[in-house]
Amino acid sequence: MNTLFAIETIFPEGFSYHPDFITKEEEQYLLQAIAQTQLHTFVFQGYEAKRKVASFGYDWSFKKRTLSKGKAIPAVFDSLLKKVAHHLSISKEAFAELLITEYPPGSVINWHRDAPPFDSIAGISLLSDCTFKLRPHDKIKQNRNAIISFPVQQRSLYIMQGLARSDWQHSIAPVKQKRYSITLRTLKL
């Protein structure tokens, strides 16, 4: 556990990190809800990633570069939506997408920015910790020293808005143990 390190990390404007955002009981409840959910392998540009996902609400197609409306966000996630919405001082209806991601040991998410139509991003981590990384999007500014790397603990919440969304990329290093995340996204108005 390295809360101190994470708190003292200087994050880009628009990024915030909140350890112990949910209780152990809430984590168990969410893991049970995920266990009832059908996940499928994430495919990007014909390449099958190791991680599995399920998306509800609006989904972004990387292939077509369009947003489409899928299945409604299941009611079992209502209490989480309310808690995160309260934290952001928005209504829970503002969340346009809920994405569940399962990371088997050794899996990653590579450097990226989230799809352009989305605005605020909220990430809740479940089951295990991971190493989260941020680096500038601008290639000229990318070098080893520009990477911000820090632990993101299970039951924590991170928020990405503003410059952290527009000018920074994020990635997750290979996870040591199975990890789940729930990503909530609002849409740009």
Ligand SMILES: O=C(O)CCC(=O)C(=O)O
């Ligand atoms: O698992 C996470 O916390 C990150 C998810 C993510 O970056 C994404 O789905 O774009």
